[in-house]
Amino acid sequence: MLASSNGKKITTMIDIEHIATFKWGNKQAKKLTELRGNIPRRQLEQKTTELGQKVAHQYIQQLEQPDYYATRLKSGTITVSVEVVNVLCEALNADITDFFDTAKIITVIA
Secondary structure, eight states: OEEOTTSOEEOOOOOGGGOOEEEEOHHHHHHHHHHHTTOOHHHHHHHHHHTTOOOOHHHHHHHHOHHHHHTTSSSSOEEEEHHHHHHHHHHTTOOHHHHOTTOOOOOOOO
């Protein structure tokens, strides 16, 4: 989403294959914590490993506490790869709209 010169937000749709990372903030962190529930981080790590894209339990902790870890980064912002978000969604039986409320899932059959 970009702001136009008149202050309105502009939404642009682009195929996810062209996206490398997402900006990760407190809203996504809270949702990840909520979706994880009582599942230990190490168990979620194991599940992501079984799905073919290991997400380390330490990284899951960073994603759940972005403010703390972002202050250590030069950019001050945490970004997450599309692959990590996808495997977390699969492991938690969620989809991208759970993390990003402006996301829309559109299936195009080519």
